[in-house]
Amino acid sequence: MTRIVFDLDGTLIDSAEDVQGIANAILPPDLPPVTLPEVRAFMGEGTPTFIRRLIDARDLPTDSFDTLHKGFMARYKTAVTRTTVYPGVAETLSDLRAAGHRLGLCTNKPAAPARAVLAHLGLAEYFDVLLGGDSLPQRKPDPAPLLAILANLGDTRALYVGDSETDAETAHAAAVPFLLFTEGYPKGPTDKIACTARFSSFSALPGLVAQLG
Numbered sequence: 001m002t003r004i005v006f007d008l009d010g011t012l013i014d015s016a017e018d019v020q021g022i023a024n025a026i027l028p029p030d031l032p033p034v035t036l037p038e039v040r041a042f043m044g045e046g047t048p049t050f051i052r053r054l055i056d057a058r059d060l061p062t063d064s065f066d067t068l069h070k071g072f073m074a075r076y077k078t079a080v081t082r083t084t085v086y087p088g089v090a091e092t093l094s095d096l097r098a099a100g101h102r103l104g105l106c107t108n109k110p111a112a113p114a115r116a117v118l119a120h121l122g123l124a125e126y127f128d129v130l131l132g133g134d135s136l137p138q139r140k141p142d143p144a145p146l147l148a149i150l151a152n153l154g155d156t157r158a159l160y161v162g163d164s165e166t167d168a169e170t171a172h173a174a175a176v177p178f179l180l181f182t183e184g185y186p187k188g189p190t191d192k193i194a195c196t197a198r199f200s201s202f203s204a205l206p207g208l209v210a211q212l213g
């Protein structure tokens with residue numbers, strides 16, 4: 001049995017279009033809408049950082065943070081309809097569970113929208129434990145959420161699966177082997193991201209888990 005912890009946005013799900021929708025809903029209408037590449041670049045370090053990046057990109061007053069953050073959070077839980085699951089994710093999670101592994105979810109997305117989107121996509125049942133970006137005082141790349149999830153899952157071999165530099169840093173800080181999904185929202189070239197192994201299709205993951213055991 002391995003404890004396998006997953007990142008969410010850009011790893012299991014492609015949520016950028018839903019996040020783009022709520023970002024544009026809170027932006028003053030006279031400003032240029034935020035683009036998908038911008039959204040992908042702003043995501044990964046949690047909602048407060050996303051809002052700060054949005055403020056910088058559209059030269060908004062810094063004191064608009066609270067209003068924008070509140071508007072964003074109010075819409076986030078229901079912004080699920082344009083989100084898709086990467087190919088093979090559900091089958092792979094199901095196979096890993098059937099093989100006896102225990103699965104956790106460590107995301108910087110706030111916990112309520114993370115739970116909502118997992119439920120909407122039928123993925124919630126696979127995870128024994130979930131921590132979001134607002135669950136603890138620390139968020140990734142601080143290793144605290146990943147370590148708390150792993151402690152909850154037992155004390156066997158552990159792996160962390162994510163899509164970004166933030167995830168690589170988190171795994172390194174927690175001294176956990178990192179598996180990089182290369183098709184998500186990295187900030188730079190994926191070959192520059194330190195990892196134990198990389199994969200571009202979820203069908204490869206069960207083999208990697210077996211091999212690293």
Ligand SMILES: O=C(O)COP(=O)(O)O
Binds near residue numbers: 009042043047106109
């Ligand atoms: O909400 C974010 O910033 C991204 O979340 P993630 O940690 O699931 O990639």
Ligand SMILES: [Mg+2]
Binds near residue numbers: 007163
């Ligand atoms: Mg991610």
